[in-house]
Amino acid sequence: MERVACHHCGRTFRIWRVESGRPVFCCTGCAVVNGIPVDAQGNFPVNATLVSALAAGFVYFNQLLFWVLTALLAGEGKADLAGKTAMVSLLAGAATWLVLTGWLLRASASRIGDWVVAGLALAIGIAGWAAGSLACFAAANGLLLGWSVRGLFKKKSTPKPDVTI
Numbered sequence: 001m002e003r004v005a006c007h008h009c010g011r012t013f014r015i016w017r018v019e020s021g022r023p024v025f026c027c028t029g030c031a032v033v034n035g036i037p038v039d040a041q042g043n044f045p046v047n048a049t050l051v052s053a054l055a056a057g058f059v060y061f062n063q064l065l066f067w068v069l070t071a072l073l074a075g076e077g078k079a080d081l082a083g084k085t086a087m088v089s090l091l092a093g094a095a096t097w098l099v100l101t102g103w104l105l106r107a108s109a110s111r112i113g114d115w116v117v118a119g120l121a122l123a124i125g126i127a128g129w130a131a132g133s134l135a136c137f138a139a140a141n142g143l144l145l146g147w148s149v150r151g152l153f154k155k156k157s158t159p160k161p162d163v164t165i
Contacts (some may be wrong), residue, residue: 008034009154028114029151032103053149056099060141063092067134086134093125093137100144117147 001014007023008030015024025031035049044050066089073082101118121144128136 006030008151011154025151027111027151028104029147029149030154031151032149033151033154052099052103056096056103056145056148059092059099060096060145063089063096063141064138066092067138070134089134090129090137093134093141096141097122097125097144100141100148103148114147118144 001016002018003012003014004018004024005012006026008025011026013026018024023034025034032049032053035047036044036053037047038044066085070082070085070089073079073085097118100121104114104118121140124140124143125137128134128140
């Protein structure tokens with residue numbers, strides 16, 4: 001295993017294989033954030049990563065919105081309409097999970113931990129669906145979304161020199 005530095009945050013980590021000329025990332029969060037370039041004026045040029053990030057955020061927001069709407073309608077005794085909005089929330093949750101796991105498939109930085117979190121989010125979502133709890137599915141997708149964009153919270157830096165102890 002080779003010791004390398006993350007192209008985005010500079011954190012050193014070990015990797016089995018390094019392809020020359022291709023950036024390496026310590027996590028999918030750094031890979032996703034690095035895929036959204038910022039020009040000198042601070043503008044975000046439109047690219048596939050930015051569009052998929054905005055789409056994931058939009059669909060997750062709608063999952064939360066329809067979850068709250070379902071709770072409000074159920075509280076007013078409108079069970080039929082609440083059932084329909086619950087279905088929309090579940091479908092939005094499934095779409096969010098699919099987009100986020102698509103990031104894991106595309107990212108060259110996918111690690112076992114990423115798939116454990118995705119599997120855990122899926123298990124929590126399925127358990128919530130079986131129990132009729134939209135909150136579980138929303139929390140599961142919130143966990144996966146936070147995990148997927150954790151590179152936003154790491155400062156971009158120049159790669160540190162390789163240090164072996």
